[in-house]
Amino acid sequence: MEGVMSFVRGVIFQPPPSLLVSAMSVVGVVSLGNAGLSELRGNHMKYSKFAAQPSASTSPSPSWSSLPSRTGMLVAYTPAFLAALSSLLLLHHGGDGASSSRLFLVESALAVHFFKRVFETLFVHKYSGTMAAGTAIPISVSYFSVTALTIYTQILTQEALLPEPAMDLRLYGVVLFLIGIAGNFYHHYLLSKLRSSGDDGKKKEYKIPKGGMFELVICPHYLFEILGFYGIALISQTLYSFCVAVGTSLYLMGRSKATREWYLSKFDYFPPHVKALIPFVFWMINQCE
Structure with a gap:
């Protein structure tokens, strides 16, 4: 345990004397982690394509x-x-x-x-x-x-x-951030090519994503987003930035599982080797099948 604490002190600044920052570090991890658990339980964000759509009998929201x-x-x-x-x-x-x-x-x-x-x-x-x-x-x-x-x-x-900190991780953080931002953008671009319609009001259509790391995981854009946030954490080397990265990871883990389950429910021919978030890894994200 002492070795772990020594390592942590070597890579993270001592927290600044701020009750706000300390409190929000905890709140960030807990709230994002809870959001990830909500995704695992099927309680999705309202803007998500996984969220239940209102029925025709439901009164529409006011336009404002x-x-x-x-x-x-x-x-x-x-x-x-x-x-x-x-x-x-x-x-x-x-x-x-x-x-x-x-x-x-x-x-x-x-x-x-x-x-x-x-x-x-x-x-x-x-x-x-x-x-x-x-x-x-x-x-x-x-x-x-x-x-x-x-x-x-x-x-x-x-x-x-x-x-x-004893270890200066800024350069590693910049490299990891650039990998994350580039990989996230590339896979968002691939996703955009799947949509046959959009702002024109036509019915939207979804397909199983192909290309890039979509051949291995259904949410490579989430994986690269996580890498980007850890890149920022390595640049910053503050406890708060690492808490944000951990919280984001927990949320996107739950979100990726929800995504994979949605594709499994919509497509009978969804390839079983395509994992949720991490290539080649069969773990809790996929064990609910």
């Missing part, structure tokens, strides 16, 4: 409470992107070399991450239907909060003059 799906996703992603970009452009980065570089890299990675999401929403993904404002706004607040707190934690760590 619904947004076109593309607009809803822009509402979800844009504030976080603007927060990261504003921090990158407005904060002073001329302090200590290591700390200043780390803050700049964290801000840049978050800005790139959410810029990619906005870009994909505008030019890659195909959408149909609407998204409830009551769904888009909480997601937006969540992404904005995570982005702001990740940067705020880095600033507190820098201002507290906490000693650098």
